[in-house]
Amino acid sequence: MLEPQGEVKKVVIWLHGLGADGHDFEEVVPHLGLPPEHGVRFIFPHAPINPVTINGGMQMHSWYDIRSEDFMNDVDHAGIETSCQQIFELIETQIKFGIGAENIILAGFSQGGLIALNVALNGPYDLAGAMALSTYCPMADRFELHRDTPVLMMHGEHDPVVPFAIGQATCNALQKSGYEVEWHSYPMQHAVCSEELMHIGKWLQER
Template sequence: MSNPSPVIIEPNRPANASVIWLHGLGADGYDFAEVLPSLNLPDDHGVRFVFPHAPIQPVTINGGMTMRSWFDIRSMDLVNDVDSAGIRVSCHQVYKLIAQQRDSGIAEQRIVLAGFSQGGLIALHAGLSYDHALAGVMALSTWCPLVEQFYLHRQMPIFIAHGQQDPVIPFALGAQARDDLIAKGYNVAWQDYPMHHQVCVAELTAIGQWLSQVLALRSEEDSTNSEEA
């Protein structure tokens, strides 16, 4: 059975930027579609949001149960027992999504890759291995094994956020991803929150501010004040 088309939410004006947002293990493309109002983006922001669905496949750590998954989770050793082949396959799926946005008229430097948990790992791996620098990468409640392979796009903005009490992806793994990327010279903005494996209101506000910054979004009021100055 073919994978369904992504959930796409168009802005109120013609799109001039895109955010491709990948869900976590066992969820689907609808998972984050409802949080967009909480980002508090300007009404005229022009950002298209694309929420793809991971393929349905067996997940070893869940007894081989089939579910939407970007790659296999084989054990609790999330750093050393890594499905690198599955990660590569999903990265190529993301490259195709980027190409679709590019073909629709959105420049690569106006595309953000985002993801939560397993999807955040793919966003990092795809964004840091893609041929061209994107507007940025947003990785929520995730981890980043195989960081030694990254060397591209060190100036590209990266936003990483994690829950301090996360029982699924331990906080230490999120902090390690931050530290490893900074050590390699990457431009990382970090936030952490008193929460579990989830998102919170303060985090969504920070995400909206970061997106506004990397995509240079301005509200009508900001634009008017700039013109008057």
């Protein structure tokens, strides 16, 4: 967790990708260009350690199991639901601390982005926004809640892990369902680049 200078007014809950942990994105915060008085608490939770089928059953931090390369059809719905519940509890804790749901943004990279979209667009809270980086969401065309929640999606055009096409398909499905999605792509692989961080910082300040 990274606390701001002074009073906490907003919260960003940022979810890491497969095999990483909650420390993975801590170092990007100083590069977002936020003003010193931004008042944002950044929370970086750890996914539970679980066996991941596609990695030979290796135990690692994972928000859900990945059973095959068919990301859009072979989906671990039970694992996704369990992780969503973990994030619901985090949101509830922040609400008890006096931060309204309308002042909370969910962000996530890869696996974490899928969880962020599910919680923000299919959960009980009207959040300030959802940020989904280098990710996909097979159930995006079935979301019906919180269509006023702003969504930022970003993807590498040469991503060898989460193909660009399925990230773009998720964006298209959300837009078709009436969600406001801001989409950016970059000439990179499964990563985060400096131009992307600049856009993230601008988007956060607008929220």
